Amino acid sequence: MPLNKIITISGKAVPVPGADMDTDRIIPARFLKCVTFDELAGTMFYDERFNADGSSKGHPIDAPQHAGAAIIIGGENFGCGSSREHAPQAIKRSGIRAVVAESFAEIFFGNSSGIGLPCVCASQADLATLNKITTEVPDTEWTLNLEKMTVSSATCSIPVRMPAEPREALMLGRWDAVVELMNAPEAVAQLANTLPAPAYTPTI
Amino acid sequence: MGKTLYKKVWEAHTVGILPDGRTQLFIATHFIHEVTSPQAFAMLRELGLPVLHPERTFATVDHIIPTDNQAEPLADPRAQTMLSALRSNCNANGIRLFDLPSGNQGIVHSIGPELGITQPGMTIVCGDSHTATHGAVGSIAMGIGTTQVRDVLATQTLAMSPLKVRNIRVEGTLRPGVTAKDVALHIIGKLGADGGLGYAYEFGGSAIEKMDMDGRLTLCNLAIEGAARCGYINPDETTFAYLKNRPYAPKGADWEAAVARWKSFASDADAEYDDVVIIPADEIEPTVTWGISPDMNIGISGTVPTPEQAKDEETRKAYTTALEYMKLTPGEPLKGLPVNVVFIGSCTNGRITDFRTVAPLLRGKKVAAGIKALAVPGSQMTAIQCEKEGIADIFREAGFEWRLAGCSMCLAMNPDKLVGDQICASTSNRNFKGRQGSPTGRTLLMSPLMAAAAAITGAVADPREVFDIQ
Numbered sequence A: 001m002p003l004n005k006i007i008t009i010s011g012k013a014v015p016v017p018g019a020d021m022d023t024d025r026i027i028p029a030r031f032l033k034c035v036t037f038d039e040l041a042g043t044m045f046y047d048e049r050f051n052a053d054g055s056s057k058g059h060p061i062d063a064p065q066h067a068g069a070a071i072i073i074g075g076e077n078f079g080c081g082s083s084r085e086h087a088p089q090a091i092k093r094s095g096i097r098a099v100v101a102e103s104f105a106e107i108f109f110g111n112s113s114g115i116g117l118p119c120v121c122a123s124q125a126d127l128a129t130l131n132k133i134t135t136e137v138p139d140t141e142w143t144l145n146l147e148k149m150t151v152s153s154a155t156c157s158i159p160v161r162m163p164a165e166p167r168e169a170l171m172l173g174r175w176d177a178v179v180e181l182m183n184a185p186e187a188v189a190q191l192a193n194t195l196p197a198p199a200y201t202p203t204i
Numbered sequence B: 001m002g003k004t005l006y007k008k009v010w011e012a013h014t015v016g017i018l019p020d021g022r023t024q025l026f027i028a029t030h031f032i033h034e035v036t037s038p039q040a041f042a043m044l045r046e047l048g049l050p051v052l053h054p055e056r057t058f059a060t061v062d063h064i065i066p067t068d069n070q071a072e073p074l075a076d077p078r079a080q081t082m083l084s085a086l087r088s089n090c091n092a093n094g095i096r097l098f099d100l101p102s103g104n105q106g107i108v109h110s111i112g113p114e115l116g117i118t119q120p121g122m123t124i125v126c127g128d129s130h131t132a133t134h135g136a137v138g139s140i141a142m143g144i145g146t147t148q149v150r151d152v153l154a155t156q157t158l159a160m161s162p163l164k165v166r167n168i169r170v171e172g173t174l175r176p177g178v179t180a181k182d183v184a185l186h187i188i189g190k191l192g193a194d195g196g197l198g199y200a201y202e203f204g205g206s207a208i209e210k211m212d213m214d215g216r217l218t219l220c221n222l223a224i225e226g227a228a229r230c231g232y233i234n235p236d237e238t239t240f241a242y243l244k245n246r247p248y249a250p251k252g253a254d255w256e257a258a259v260a261r262w263k264s265f266a267s268d269a270d271a272e273y274d275d276v277v278i279i280p281a282d283e284i285e286p287t288v289t290w291g292i293s294p295d296m297n298i299g300i301s302g303t304v305p306t307p308e309q310a311k312d313e314e315t316r317k318a319y320t321t322a323l324e325y326m327k328l329t330p331g332e333p334l335k336g337l338p339v340n341v342v343f344i345g346s347c348t349n350g351r352i353t354d355f356r357t358v359a360p361l362l363r364g365k366k367v368a369a370g371i372k373a374l375a376v377p378g379s380q381m382t383a384i385q386c387e388k389e390g391i392a393d394i395f396r397e398a399g400f401e402w403r404l405a406g407c408s409m410c411l412a413m414n415p416d417k418l419v420g421d422q423i424c425a426s427t428s429n430r431n432f433k434g435r436q437g438s439p440t441g442r443t444l445l446m447s448p449l450m451a452a453a454a455a456i457t458g459a460v461a462d463p464r465e466v467f468d469i470q
Helices: A086-093 A106-114 A124-136 A164-171 A185-194 B005-012 B038-047 B077-093 B108-115 B129-137 B146-155 B180-191 B213-226 B237-243 B252-265 B313-326 B352-362 B380-388 B391-398 B448-457
Strands: A008-011 A013-015 A071-073 A098-101 A119-121 A142-145 A150-152 A157-159 B014-017 B023-026 B029-032 B057-060 B096-098 B123-126 B140-143 B157-160 B164-171 B199-204 B230-232 B275-280 B287-289 B297-299 B341-344 B372-375 B423-426 B442-445
Touching: A013 A124, A071 A124, A086 A106, A098 A124, A106 A119, A106 A164, A106 B146, A124 A157, A185 B014, A185 B023, B005 B014, B005 B140, B005 B199, B005 B230, B005 B252, B029 B108, B029 B146, B038 B077, B038 B146, B057 B108, B077 B096, B108 B123, B108 B129, B108 B213, B108 B380, B123 B129, B129 B140, B129 B213, B129 B230, B129 B237, B140 B230, B146 B157, B164 B180, B180 B213, B180 B275, B180 B287, B180 B297, B199 B213, B213 B230, B213 B237, B213 B352, B237 B252, B341 B352, B341 B448, B352 B380, B352 B391, B352 B448, B372 B391, B380 B391, B423 B448
Parallel strands: A013 A071, A071 A098, A098 A119, B029 B057, B029 B123, B057 B096, B123 B140, B164 B199, B164 B275, B199 B230, B341 B372, B341 B423, B423 B442
Antiparallel strands: A008 A142, A142 A150, A150 A157, B014 B023, B023 B157, B287 B297, B287 B442
16 A cells, blocks of 8 residues: 655644643544544534634634644643544544644554654743744744654744654655554464464353 | 563564564454444455454444433434444454343443453453553553554554553552542542653552452553553452453363463563552542543542642643633632532443442432432443342432443433533543533542542532541
């Protein structure tokens, strides 16, 4: 399965402030009542953005100056809570192509990497800089460069971090692991034969 | 230096190293449910791949199932679609489904251990973050996403990187009225909701060794709320006694061999850990959350913190947001705060021991006027057992609605939801904004004991006072 190599991502950014941004806030559970991911575009951060009557709460995502943003600027422990892949799917299907935050919850990070949505970490101070410039000059064009591990604009560059393996996978276009996982059928069969599987057994 | 259980299980299940450096990890047992699996089956169909080891995947329906009326078609057509999709996917691929009429249906993290499918020394995954629960028997159990569910269905393996291991030792004796739930909330409060990033939590120490299996399941269930993707407890005699004669546990001569094998996975006495945290058991009080993250919690005798008490600027902002959302006054105790709804259930606290602990205390008492109180067994097995032991009747007579098995009011994917800014005394696992179905609903996480005390008094209460626990 040929996949695109993800090395640079460019576009405007949008701040999504707050620590511990859980996946219930990224996508409320009522949007999970579906058997496909097809209808998730536009649902990201829904209750953070809209009141019960549908009126806007004035979240940066809905500010005209941030329209069409490609990069989310988040806080600490971004994507914590539920394992729902609907969260990164909703983000990706809403047009976002990368997230930069102080830290990420493990499951969210893995889910995002696996669908080609890079998540990179930056220091609190650098994120503050990113937020400040983005708020003051929303049209700033940012580039996430996975080779150089920077997020930069014409006037500013901050270092970002990501574990080596997912970074390698994104850059090699191998972020969807299923292809590699199918390459060792004998070794898998051997473990399947030796490691016990739970099986119903009547009480003797 | 010796090895941890984590390392031993990881090594036993390693297929090889992938080109990007990740480990290809064999998955011994896979659980699926209706919310995170249909898209995975669709991806499989798109790739034209079969399910490689259907005998290692077990399915149930829990999130969307109503706990009052389960007559089909379900009132919510979307819920019915999800249930039907699960049935047809399991049917087409030869996967065992513990469906509504099976007598074994329930929350996936309740039925796995109860049926003995969850066993020590296994790698266990499910498209659900609370899969950490299964680590209580001494397995590596992790929540995964839907693309990874597809990977497991197609290859019985996952691309993973190993976690570091933090040994959390709770030493001493828990005070009366303090339960596994309080221990878990206390640990999360101490280490933070993000404290476990990059770690697996190995829970040990004399208080954990004395803890019963259902308590251990509660503790490991909440590891993920402290950001640890998995939590586990070394298998011991308590584990083996729990698993013996369960339907899917080995029997006869196989049992003896299995126990010997399981014991070999326990962490060595001289195992090397990346971090060790020691918590005196007697510092833990009945604990309750006040905010919108599980680490925002206090002992029942404490007061809601003020933003000024926050350790840094980020936390101060988080406290301010939480206090505003929860409409609480900083500096005040939570004790005495009126509640609207009481929920006893979920994969955290919907087990037989939870109901056995609370029932005798409710005998002869009544739920306070105006309180909606739900008691929801985690599984049909637990429900049946509660009927047999007269527990269900005690709850009913006290004024609880005794419901059918399911996730219920934990997560707002079925009709059990909060309305407006109701306050819920809840034994579930997440107090996130809107978690219980109303975008302004307020959740206070607590033990079943404290929830029962709230039901009786109509307010947050110290269960030791309400039930005279000494």
